[in-house]
Amino acid sequence: MILQHVAPVVSNTLIAEGIFLLTVEAKDIARSVRPGQFVNVRSTDGSLPFLRRPFSVSNTRGDLIDLMFNVVGQGTRMMASRRIGDTLDVLGPLGKPFGFAGNFKTAIMVGGGLGVAPFPILTRQLEEEKKSLLTLLGARSAKHIVAKDLQNTQIATDDGSAGFHGTVVALLESSLQSKALADPKIFGCGPTPMLKALSEFAQRSGIECELSLEGDMACGVGLCQGCPVETSHGSRKYALVCVEGPTFNCHDIILR
Amino acid sequence: MIKESFTLRGVEFKNRVLVASGTFGYGNEVKELVDVNKLGGICTKSLSWKPRDGNPPRRIVETPSGMLNSIGLANVGVEYFIREKLPYLRTLDTVIIANIAASSIQEYCDVLSLLEQQEGIDGYEINVSCPNVKEGGLSFGTDCSKTREITARLRTLTAKPLIMKLTPNVTHISEFARAVEEAGADAISVINTVIGMAVDIYKKKPKLSTVTGGLSGPAIKPIALAKVYEAAQVVSLPIIGIGGIMTAEDALEFLLVGATAVQVGTANFIDPSAGVKVAEGMRSYAQRFGVSDLGQLVGAMESNKEFSVLQSWL
Numbered sequence: 001m002i003l004q005h006v007a008p009v010v011s012n013t014l015i016a017e018g019i020f021l022l023t024v025e026a027k028d029i030a031r032s033v034r035p036g037q038f039v040n041v042r043s044t045d046g047s048l049p050f051l052r053r054p055f056s057v058s059n060t061r062g063d064l065i066d067l068m069f070n071v072v073g074q075g076t077r078m079m080a081s082r083r084i085g086d087t088l089d090v091l092g093p094l095g096k097p098f099g100f101a102g103n104f105k106t107a108i109m110v111g112g113g114l115g116v117a118p119f120p121i122l123t124r125q126l127e128e129e130k131k132s133l134l135t136l137l138g139a140r141s142a143k144h145i146v147a148k149d150l151q152n153t154q155i156a157t158d159d160g161s162a163g164f165h166g167t168v169v170a171l172l173e174s175s176l177q178s179k180a181l182a183d184p185k186i187f188g189c190g191p192t193p194m195l196k197a198l199s200e201f202a203q204r205s206g207i208e209c210e211l212s213l214e215g216d217m218a219c220g221v222g223l224c225q226g227c228p229v230e231t232s233h234g235s236r237k238y239a240l241v242c243v244e245g246p247t248f249n250c251h252d253i254i255l256r
Numbered sequence: 257m258i259k260e261s262f263t264l265r266g267v268e269f270k271n272r273v274l275v276a277s278g279t280f281g282y283g284n285e286v287k288e289l290v291d292v293n294k295l296g297g298i299c300t301k302s303l304s305w306k307p308r309d310g311n312p313p314r315r316i317v318e319t320p321s322g323m324l325n326s327i328g329l330a331n332v333g334v335e336y337f338i339r340e341k342l343p344y345l346r347t348l349d350t351v352i353i354a355n356i357a358a359s360s361i362q363e364y365c366d367v368l369s370l371l372e373q374q375e376g377i378d379g380y381e382i383n384v385s386c387p388n389v390k391e392g393g394l395s396f397g398t399d400c401s402k403t404r405e406i407t408a409r410l411r412t413l414t415a416k417p418l419i420m421k422l423t424p425n426v427t428h429i430s431e432f433a434r435a436v437e438e439a440g441a442d443a444i445s446v447i448n449t450v451i452g453m454a455v456d457i458y459k460k461k462p463k464l465s466t467v468t469g470g471l472s473g474p475a476i477k478p479i480a481l482a483k484v485y486e487a488a489q490v491v492s493l494p495i496i497g498i499g500g501i502m503t504a505e506d507a508l509e510f511l512l513v514g515a516t517a518v519q520v521g522t523a524n525f526i527d528p529s530a531g532v533k534v535a536e537g538m539r540s541y542a543q544r545f546g547v548s549d550l551g552q553l554v555g556a557m558e559s560n561k562e563f564s565v566l567q568s569w570l
Contacts, residue, residue: 002288004527042526047321047474047502052526091289216316218323219525222285225278225301225327226316237309238330243285 002221003028007090009082010064017143018071019114020080022088027063029092035122036212036247039067039092040220041079049075051218052091054242056189059120059149065090068117068146094220095246098122102208104185106132109150110198112168112190113139118212120149122187127151134181138168138194169197176205188212192255199250209250215241230254258542259549260535261296262516264494265417265442267378269296269351269517272550273507273535276498276521277302277355277381277421278327282341283348286528294532296517297351300337302383303371304356305363307333311388317454317463322473322500323522324452326388326466329357334367338374346376353419357383359392361406368413379417382410385448387425387470397423397432397448404435411440419496421445424476424483430570433487433495443494445519446487447480472522474500481513482566488514488555489570502530504537511550512557 007024015021029039040052053075058066071080082088098118107126109119116137126133133151142162147153155163156171164171168190176184188198189212202209215227220242228238229245232254239245239253260271274297280286283298292298310330317324332341337354345352354377358364364382371377384403386393396402407420420436422429424447433444449470454463462468480499487495497515500522501507507518523530542550561567 002286004289049318050321050473050526051318051323216314218316218318218325218522219528221289221528223279223281223528224316224325224525225310225330226325228310228313228315228330230312236307 001032002091002094005029005090006087009084009086009088011084012080012082015148016146019144019146020069020071021058022067022069022079022082023064024067024088024090025063026065026090029090030060030063030065033057033060033065033093033121034097035125036098036118037093037095038220038246039065039090040094041067041091042089043075043078049073049078052220054094054217054220056118056212057093057121058117059124066120068114070114091220095242096244098187098210098212098247099249100129102185103183104131104208105183106134106181106185108172108181108184108186109133109135110168110172110186110188110190111135111137112194113144115188115190115194115212116146116150118189123150132182134175136168136171136175138171138190167194167197169194169201172198173201186210196255199255202250210247211250211253212247213241213245215246217242230256258539258547259551260539262494262551264379267351267417271296271535272511272517272538273531274299274351274353274496274517274519275524275531276519277383279521279524282337282345284341284344290529290532293349294535295350296535297353297378298345298348299353299355299381299519300341300345301331302329302355302357302386303331303334303337303367304329304358305334305367307331307336312465314463314465317469319452319454319471320475322471322475324454324464324469324471325449326464326469328388328466329386334370338370342374342376351378352376353379353381353417355381355383355421357386357392359389361409364406365409365413368410372414377416379419380410380414381419381421381445382406383421383448385421385423387423387449387451387468388466394423394425398426400431400435403432404439407436407439407441417442419443419445421448423448424479425451428486428569429483430486430490433491437491437493441493443496443516444487444491445496445498447476447483447499450476450479472500474502476500477506481509484510484515485513486566486570489566501534504534504541507534507538508541508553511553512555514555516551516554
């Protein structure tokens with residue numbers, strides 16, 4: 001059930017370089033959202049910025065939902081300026097959650113940049129399912145790392161200022177080379193080039209892999225047809241990220 | 257009691273607000289969020305004979321007070337529509353307008369003929385104005401004689417309302433309005449999107465995969481109003497005003513310049529209940545200003561035509 005909430009802001013905190021964690025009260029969304037789903041947020045009543053912005057739900061606590069965002073443009077600047085008591089128009093929960101199918105024992109979460117966003121809520125669910133957890137995070141530098149509410153975390157940075165010097169996918173490769181994991185499954189989220197590398201690695205290694213994609217979407221609910229991703233098989237050339245994703249099995253899509 | 261309804265070739269619309277093709281799917285996507293029975297009508301996503309994949313990403317770019325799209329008529333095809341989508345639409349208590357897009361005159365005829373055999377379609381809107389496909393679309397909509405021919409051919413196939421959706425990407429939309437009126441159309445939808453583009457200065461590439469796309473949203477409302485006004489000067493058939501309508505105030509502007517009804521489009525992406533809210537707002541306006549029938553507002557703008565620049569070439 002999709003819901004529209006005028007959600008009061010409960011807190012809005014700078015948690016890393018340019019990265020905010022915004023918490024709003026949105027009871028019915030908080031109670032029904034599952035890991036990997038997102039909300040579409042309107043940051044103003046006016047027409048600048050004009051469209052809603054999609055954000056993964058990062059975590060929930062009771063009636064509250066956490067949204068993690070990077071300040072990149074006008075919409076996120078306005079979200080960063082929201083104070084306690086202000087409201088945000090939030091539509092959700094949207095999209096298909098991460099799938100837990102398959103007999104995996106170890107969940108490897110691989111996040112690039114803000115791709116870490118859905119991992120806290122995913123971690124909670126995986127813990128409930130009694131899975132072993134490994135979390136690999138890639139960031140530009142030590143200042144950009146967000147590792148709250150995660151388990152068994154390893155870091156990769158582009159500049160080597162923390163952890164492994166290199167990409168998070170390279171960290172994954174080296175990590176699995178040094179220590180094989182029992183029945184692993186990968187959950188990936190991040191920018192498309194990183195997901196593409198991750199998908200290639202997973203397929204090469206024969207590891208099950210679910211990816212959470214970003215899409216340029218207007219509506220988030222399947223009306224605008226604006227967020228296609230290429231499918232690898234079947235009669236349709238494209239699937240919609242908003243309603244058929246944002247999570248996909250890496251075998252089902254082609255990233256470019 | 258305020259009269260909100262209007263009639264088009266015997267089909268009664270309960271109010272003057274429809275949702276525009278391509279902005280409301282096939283009606284069932286947002287049924288949890290909006291009472292679609294409070295709309296005057298639903299124009300379906302464009303239907304073609306075969307399913308269409310649509311254009312590669314990127315298809316959507318946000319622009320100041322609007323957005324560019326290049327969807328490329330992605331749709332399920334008319335047969336799938338009839339089998340999987342129409343049964344739900346039949347259960348609704350609102351007017352269902354099937355929007356048809358095609359790459360040949362024959363394809364328009366084939367799709368309409370197949371839909372004619374089905375229960376539950378109240379009328380047709382013909383898209384001769386999509387700016388995002390190479391065949392059909394604008395190559396028809398910017399050619400006045402082709403537009404006239406398509407209208408005339410389809411007129412022979414149906415007794416239901418036939419609405420031609422016109423493009424603003426022509427020099428004089430009034431010529432096209434006249435042509436389709438003469439060819440037997442019951443109404444015109446004015447306007448489809450305005451050709452536009454956006455450039456990524458870092459990649460030095462167009463933001464849309466198809467380079468150009470269709471601009472919609474409040475950014476085009478003044479253009480749409482001028483096009484509706486222009487068409488209204490030369491035809492007597494009803495005009496359905498479209499272009500950047502977000503609020504009842506926007507819709508009322510369209511009525512005053514000559515639109516009988518309006519379609520809410522891009523606003524649905526931000527608020528799927530935008531159309532219902534526009535209809536409610538128009539009712540409030542009528543109550544407040546003692547308008548007993550919203551039809552009284554159609555073309556009711558007072559203007560001194562002597563000073564209208566348009567008149568010189570109409």
